[in-house]
Amino acid sequence: MRIATIQALDQADPLSAKREAFVLPEGLVYLDGNSLGMLPRIVQSRVEQVVKQQWGHDLIRSWNLHGWVDLPVKVGAKIARLIGAEPDEVVAADSTSVNLFKVLLAALRLRPERRVIVSDVDNFPTDLYIAQGVSALLGGYELRLVKKDEIEEALDHQTAVLMLTEVDYRTGYRYDMGRLTRMAHERGALALWDLAHSAGAFPVYLNQHGVDFAVGCGYKYLNGGPGAPAFLFVARRHQEAAFPFLSGWMGHKAPFAFIPEYVAAEGIRRLTVGTPSVLSMSALDAALEVFVDVDLEALREKSLRLTDLFIELMEPLAARYGFELVTPREHAQRGSQVAYRHQEGYAVMQALISQGVIGDFRAPDIVRFGFTPLYLRFMDVWEAVQRLEHVMRQDLWKDPRFQQRAKVT
């Protein structure tokens, strides 16, 4: 493909101006927005304001003055549009893991006579760990972990909950949320989706698909910052019955009445627990401003073009250097990342990072490239492939310093 063709794609990109909303380190091609989104410029000033003015000057008065107490529902409502939910069905709180614990418990309680949780054995581990913790706590549950093509037959009339992550964190495979949710419902089970690699990457249609519960991450495609608060979704029809076993004061009907008996708040707020993390929550709140005028269908279209282009440009390298594509070529089955299996994946990725292209590695042998349509150009895709070719052609990855594994990979 000629470079002019790629430049033309950038010129025609309706989202190209969004790039300016982010802090862009010089010379860096960042293909890891699926792990930690880049810093939106608006977040810098917001965090400074929250620290200096709200905390430093207004102090405790800010709970009312600057609406700290409403941040979880305000941020939740902003996320709702991105995932096809109503504003009162989503709340920002805690971590994805803690939120999963909450909604999984709530879901199981809605199907008390059923004792099976079905999930994907390749689901992101924390989802499986949380399900194991919940099972150990309640006792008598089976966590039925199967391969992706065995989900359908694993669902039966003992299944309480089908718990899946829409996009596989390693391969980038995207489930058919509508079909799987329907199948779960046909067996009388509930559907719980983890949107970690979906929210902010492409439009999600939770209510259109009749999804029951969902959770998701604030620091990947939503660009909320490292360890940003996560979110959770409970369909309106389940909210009244969704008892919050993690029953903290922020989920109380009257948190500031300070009565000794717990009475769950009406609606989604009942699934909040402790005092919201105002600094982190404010950063996420600001980051979501970037999405306000974004056409989510255009976002998806650009995401597919970026990943298509990457796959195409990678083809000669894949053949020559042993990269095995593990991401589906089929659009409907693809999230916003592309992954390859490579025997020396760890060292290759380290060498590539040293050349200013950041992707990441997932054990045992996956190199992973995330494509964030808000701040990536088509020319970045071209540049990334050029630098990877350089790494491979020059055997840069053989340098001993790239063989030594870091603590976090």
Next chain:
Amino acid sequence: MRIATIQALDQADPLSAKREAFVLPEGLVYLDGNSLGMLPRIVQSRVEQVVKQQWGHDLIRSWNLHGWVDLPVKVGAKIARLIGAEPDEVVAADSTSVNLFKVLLAALRLRPERRVIVSDVDNFPTDLYIAQGVSALLGGYELRLVKKDEIEEALDHQTAVLMLTEVDYRTGYRYDMGRLTRMAHERGALALWDLAHSAGAFPVYLNQHGVDFAVGCGYKYLNGGPGAPAFLFVARRHQEAAFPFLSGWMGHKAPFAFIPEYVAAEGIRRLTVGTPSVLSMSALDAALEVFVDVDLEALREKSLRLTDLFIELMEPLAARYGFELVTPREHAQRGSQVAYRHQEGYAVMQALISQGVIGDFRAPDIVRFGFTPLYLRFMDVWEAVQRLEHVMRQDLWKDPRFQQRAKVT
């Protein structure tokens, strides 16, 4: 008392220089550090560095480069000195409520044959709510809530856990941690303490008293910022048996091996769950630097002098305007706050805040004043009482705008 006597107290104060470590809004007397600590100067630059350099520039590499992944144990170790624990017995994570849920579950599992949780009916509500959630989840538990002077007789051989907050959030009453813990142990129960109003206010001696579990707050006397991460303590002897039912990937033995089976990490890290909130955690980490050279016994001594002085200066007002002291005069029974009952407490506090003295109100009729030895002067105490006298003498609290309750009080 003559003003010169008070000025002399400030001149002789060994902690007076610490005041300069904080951002001090002009003219404000801040007696609400027991609700939200003031902003340490060092936090401003740290947060700016984390946002701009670590997140904005170094991006995902910061997990290793800037030690993000170790923040929870690093911050926990800093808190350990303040509460009389070993560095490997404390970790910073989540909210106080979520941490209480974790350690209460862990504690109950250590006494499986016992089905009673004893607590104070006046405990901070979120502690009671969490205990109610845990009880509802496990089934068959009794939450035995009694008055402070009935704790001893409430403890019996059915008691699994004695769960108390060391300092009462309303009255400022401080329990005898050593005695209560011993009494719990004599009945074969475990002792779980909430240090929300203790950590950073005076030295706590968890291990000296043989405490089993504890939780605490990062945003009060530790000055970690609004909604700062909380902490939890598990005595080393219980760590191996403390199973984390909230079993997220950060508590896994090998979080980045991405294996589907949960294996709890060795030690305190097993009680962490999801990705740490890096912005908030970094703010708390920086805030704790202020404590590094603080003599905790000197901190306690100043705290008692501040509260003694306040009580003394308040005496004429108490008599004249109907403030009923609810904080013990006995030093051993006092935390670092002073509270009064007053029929018009809400309006009085609003009027006082309008005069630049910030305390807070707790339903139904408590006005509460927190004394943070790190940034308060004895002259601030004098000034606060002068302004309160002005409010009462001029009937300022009768202004209708002070009668209307705010969302958060």
